[in-house]
Amino acid sequence: MNIVVCVKQVPDSAAKVVVEGGRVSWGDAPLVLNPWDEYAVEAALLLQEAAGGDVTVLSVGGESAKEALKTALAMGCSQAILISDPALDAADSQAIARVLCAAIKKVGGVEAAFFGRQAIDGDMGVTGVQTAHLLGWPMLGLAARVEFENGKLRVERSFEEGRQIVECQLPAALSISKDIGEPRYPSFMGIRKASRAEIPTWDLAALGIEAPVSVVRWPEVFNPPVREVKTEMIEGGSPQEIAEKLVAKILEEKVL
Ligand SMILES: Cc1cc2nc3c(=O)[nH]c(=O)nc-3n(C[C@H](O)[C@H](O)[C@H](O)COP(=O)(O)OP(=O)(O)OC[C@H]3O[C@@H](n4cnc5c(N)ncnc54)[C@H](O)[C@@H]3O)c2cc1C
Numbered sequence: 001m002n003i004v005v006c007v008k009q010v011p012d013s014a015a016k017v018v019v020e021g022g023r024v025s026w027g028d029a030p031l032v033l034n035p036w037d038e039y040a041v042e043a044a045l046l047l048q049e050a051a052g053g054d055v056t057v058l059s060v061g062g063e064s065a066k067e068a069l070k071t072a073l074a075m076g077c078s079q080a081i082l083i084s085d086p087a088l089d090a091a092d093s094q095a096i097a098r099v100l101c102a103a104i105k106k107v108g109g110v111e112a113a114f115f116g117r118q119a120i121d122g123d124m125g126v127t128g129v130q131t132a133h134l135l136g137w138p139m140l141g142l143a144a145r146v147e148f149e150n151g152k153l154r155v156e157r158s159f160e161e162g163r164q165i166v167e168c169q170l171p172a173a174l175s176i177s178k179d180i181g182e183p184r185y186p187s188f189m190g191i192r193k194a195s196r197a198e199i200p201t202w203d204l205a206a207l208g209i210e211a212p213v214s215v216v217r218w219p220e221v222f223n224p225p226v227r228e229v230k231t232e233m234i235e236g237g238s239p240q241e242i243a244e245k246l247v248a249k250i251l252e253e254k255v256l
Pocket of ligand 1: 006007008009024034036037040058059060061091092093094096100114115116117118119120121122123124125126127128216217218221
């Protein structure tokens with residue numbers, strides 16, 4: 001089965017993201033493969049191991065996004081393609097979806113497109129759905145297990161309340177939940193292969209599309225209001241005494 005995984009490069013989850021001069025900044029923190037997309041890569045590789053085929057990883061971003069693509073290559077993806085064009089600088093998610101749709105068509109013969117649950121910087125969780133819509137493919141969300149049986153994709157979806165089995169014909173788009181299992185670490189051989197890989201870059205002309213119109217703008221971004229936090233150490237001669245003082249304090253502050 002030929003699978004595409006769409007991945008975004010994002011600031012490391014440990015980065016302190018702040019607004020400076022009206023722009024979002026994460027200082028010197030490294031940029032990484034979006035953690036939710038690591039699960040999507042893992043799911044695609046598991047399916048490839050069971051059903052054969054290739055896993056192509058795609059990212060829309062700047063030159064630096066090649067590092068995120070290399071992480072996916074080191075995990076075991078067959079090939080990676082960067083889609084980069086200055087016209088995409090302030091692209092909204094629908095514009096990104098249009099670009100991903102064109103790229104998936106250009107890769108050719110793609111039977112399944114995998115997405116992360118959300119990007120940890122933008123956090124909208126809509127790009128996969130929008131891409132599926134443009135492709136005219138069904139979307140199976142939050143897959144915790146993916147199988148290919150009798151020509152059908154069989155997906156176990158996971159929620160807090162339980163699990164569901166859903167099935168559909170290919171082609172289809174999927175978003176992957178963390179219940180798929182821990183993403184594999186890149187192997188030593190994988191890292192060496194990825195470090196030497198030549199990653200092609202496609203611009204909008206290569207995709208044969210005009211710059212997609214972005215209708216959503218973000219004219220203002222600001223830091224959340226600072227919350228005043230008071231810290232009080234509760235002391236006592238025994239754990240029981242400390243616990244009693246803590247309970248009294250919690251009741252006094254009407255926390256419970
Ligand atoms: C301050 C700010 C505010 C913004 N607000 C909005 C807004 O309100 N509405 C809007 O439409 N756009 C907005 N954008 C733009 C938006 O962040 C990008 O369009 C982004 O690429 C998609 O949205 P997301 O990051 O929320 O991704 P999500 O929709 O959360 O991503 C879901 C999945 O889609 C895939 N994916 C997402 N981005 C890419 C990519 N670049 N390449 C490959 N795969 C990808 C990944 O698999 C990812 O896990 C904003 C950008 C900024 C900087």
